Amino acid sequence: DVLNAANHLSQREGTSQRERLPRLTWRVESLDGQAVKAASGQRIDVDGKIDPRQHADAILLTAPFFSDMDAFIGQRDLIGALSTALKAQHQAGAVLAAYCTGNYLLAEAGFLDGRPATTHWAKAADFARRYPAVELHAQEVITEQDGILSGGAVTSYLNLAVRLVGLFAGEKLAAMTAKALLIDMNRVSQASYVSLLDDHGHADPLVARAQQRMAATLQEGCRLGELADYLAVSERTLNRRFKQAIGIAPLTYLQNLRIEVAKQLLESRPIRLEAVSLRVGYEDLSTFRQLFRLKTGLTPREYQQRFARREGRG
Template sequence: MKMTFLAAEGCLASGIAGLVDMFAIANMWSAYLSGKPDPPFATEIVSQGGRPVVSSGCMQMLPTRSLTDAPATDFVLIPPFIPLPDPDHGDTATVRDWIIAHHRRQTPVAAMCTGVFLLAETGLLDGRRATTNWQFARKFRERFPAVDLRPEYLLTEDNGLICTGAATSYYNLGLWIINRYGSAELASACAKALLIDPNRDSQTPYFMLSRQREHNDHEMLQAQRYLEQNFSKGVVIDEVARHVRISPRHFKRRFKHATGHAPIQYLQLVRIEAAKKKLETTFETIDEITRYIGYEDSSTFRRLFRQHTNLSPREYRDKFSCVQAVV
């Protein structure tokens, strides 16, 4: 099965190199498990004009051929990009047409992380389910409102278009491909050999609040800072409105427009984020953390925490703690 990777300026090299290595390892495990030397996966890298490409991390990538000269393939893969792909770049129209042509031939197309922006530029995702890097979900919705974006998902597949979440979800894409076009046994062997969690299916536990401040409403930024500094107290939303000198009704509407969340929802997110940091960096008990973030009932905290992360506080600590001993 031929896997064709698109390389373009600003792409994340690991999205290509990591999967090329992963398929090479899958070929070795396939030979070991089946006793047959024929490798199930072949890889090639293409670029506009076959030119060398400089990745976002300044690594030079040497394509196999030009994308316009590449023959038919079995699978097209689009890597992540930093910064986001530029829809007005001179090469974008050619790349867009190349992707559309492969999709019309029923070739599966997978886009990783912010590479989903490039796939969405083709219009192929309109009305389709997709995911992308959770940090850029709001920007994606603004640019592509016709796409059914599910940022909580790690991987989506709709009509032969596969999308993944943030950068290293390419590992899970690789396992998905190996399972689909190789076998479950081969995918399991690769997951174990490469220390990949095959059951990772959500980006939700990784969400952070940092991207909620990407707007230019000064008063709402003030309100966000006020909530972030006073979350452990019994904050009343009308009190925040008074702090920024706006009527409560207008404040609630304006806050949601700026951040995408109602003020009370944002306060919950701030408290959950504070709890995450405590779970990651301290050994404080759940009851202590509950009181610290402004709740009195730990059962309420546990319920809200699971609602926002798909994990219990204990599961989250086990997964993300930075203070666990190395043995």
């Protein structure tokens, strides 16, 4: 759709017959040349089979939808065939672009080693564990280096597509296309969309009790020393058990909890920032603002303006 819109705008703006010709052409390909079934069940026809010998200016990898990435990565024949095709295209000068879980394919082929990359924020920890040689910038919407473009969560494919228009048809047309399709090219961070409280699925009863206590005493201002006393353990033990169970220190978890509750309050109804700050245990509004921006990339007011639910009008 983005490429088609760019062609339409280019033809509309062109003054000569040559300028009115389509500037961008594309093919949709699969490994075996057969139609692909999307995760939603939709059948997607393709134009043909992937042929590494046919040169392209750019390759855009779609994102596979897998809850179990081990199962996907374990398909070595498929991964190997894709890697071979991608290497042949890149060696011939093609730009490679991927978004969301498609970045796993670039990483498996070795393209991201020593280069910056991003992925869906919920996959960041898993991605970093699998590919330690990659310079992961999980908060960024797009990274780019050496003809390798990496996009974040699913809708970043729109930003990637506009970037490809800019590379091959000019930045002026790219800007026109983004405006026509209401694509926000100023999105530079995924941070404001990130859930800070992942479900780690741990089985540590001490940590579970600590989490419950933190939530219950959030407004009063939970202190780690008091929390350790309540649980009848040392602060050192509490820190160790937290890191073992969920990978972060209890203070970090407490900060994340406070910001998540603040986000929910800001999203749900009109509310003063002072009230939000006090509700999550911060008497100092400036401290709350600083931490909120550090965690989300936005000020509390900016977050409220962007994400607050609007009541319908009759």
